[in-house]
């Protein structure tokens with residue numbers, strides 16, 4: 124069972140080279156499990172026991188299953204996560220001619236990527252394009268994944284960069300641009316990337332209006348370690364939690380409460396978009412559920428007062444080479460269970476009450492848990508919990524599975540932890 128979940132996660136991430144692909148894969152899984160896609164422009168009529176979902180910008184989604192109980196009393200049980208991961212975004216007019224000899228691509232960093240992890244790897248591009256249609260305000264959207272080893276960012280040799288092993292500072296405009304091709308007589312280098320995309324999609328070059336594509340690592344995920352106990356793959360932050368929440372909503376039993384999973388985009392760049400956690404996306408959807416069940420706005424607020432959010436985003440495990448970087452008395456380890464994240468400055472929203480609730484669910488599920496706090500002299504990161512709860516007044520805590528090398532293009536997590544987290548999420552959804 125544990126191994127099946129880990130392999131399924133690897134498969135999900137391998138098929139999700141961009142957040143658009145992650146949402147597409149999620150949609151497929153939800154539909155296979157009886158969820159119905161709702162059109163936001165239509166009037167909804169929702170039924171108890173019904174399973175539904177919406178997508179937003181094709182890069183975020185919310186799925187829900189209406190509980191059998193009185194919704195105002197049983198509330199929403201919500202798990203939040205995010206679909207995006209640090210990478211490099213291809214700029215418009217990206218082709219740069221290097222002395223008539225090479226073509227490289229102009230990119231900018233998306234989120235806080237570990238630059239050094241991207242060198243000397245087989246890379247390609249994936250994302251979406253907009254295509255001409257009859258309605259100028261509604262171009263056709265198509266996902267694109269150039270499914271071959273297309274790009275590489277070669278290191279500079281050590282002979283010309285003697286300080287590379289002494290803490291070199293990478294410049295995103297100079298050091299990080301991927302090489303696409305050498306130039307020869309046959310190469311039509313004008314609009315080269317759009318032509319590559321058009322060919323991939325079987326379109327004419329001038330049908331493509333615009334593109335939104337990101338670099339991704341071509342190497343497939345794998346299990347590593349003496350006992351194959353580690354999962355090695357990119358985007359574990361945070362497709363690990365997206366995957367766990369989908370498994371939980373699909374595999375948990377009937378619930379009196381209404382189960383909700385929300386996967387936002389743009390967490391890695393501050394969440395300030397219509398598809399990000401700092402948007403009315405979740406609040407509006409929850410309100411529409413209430414309205415579509417012939418209840419009123421007061422009922423909506425009554426329902427919120429009986430609701431709970433688990434904000435799930437991967438967390439830092441104790442690093443075997445850098446144990447001094449961690450808090451002296453909270454030392455989470457890979458494969459020792461989900462981590463509860465705590466911060467006095469409230470960069471994580473967990474408090475004694477919500478932590479108590481999560482611990483109780485872990486106990487009921489028979490799953491161990493750990494705690495993470497930053498060293499007091501380190502700033503640390505943040506996540507979607509504090510942002511989501513600025514939008515909806517619902518008790519919440521931040522949790523996540525232990526990971527090493529967060530924001531590397533190859534992260535490392537634990538097989539057991541993924542199984543544990545799915546187990547806890549399922550218990551959260553179906554306890555009576």
Ligand SMILES: [Zn+2]
Pocket residue numbers: 205360361390436437
């Ligand atoms: Zn994250």
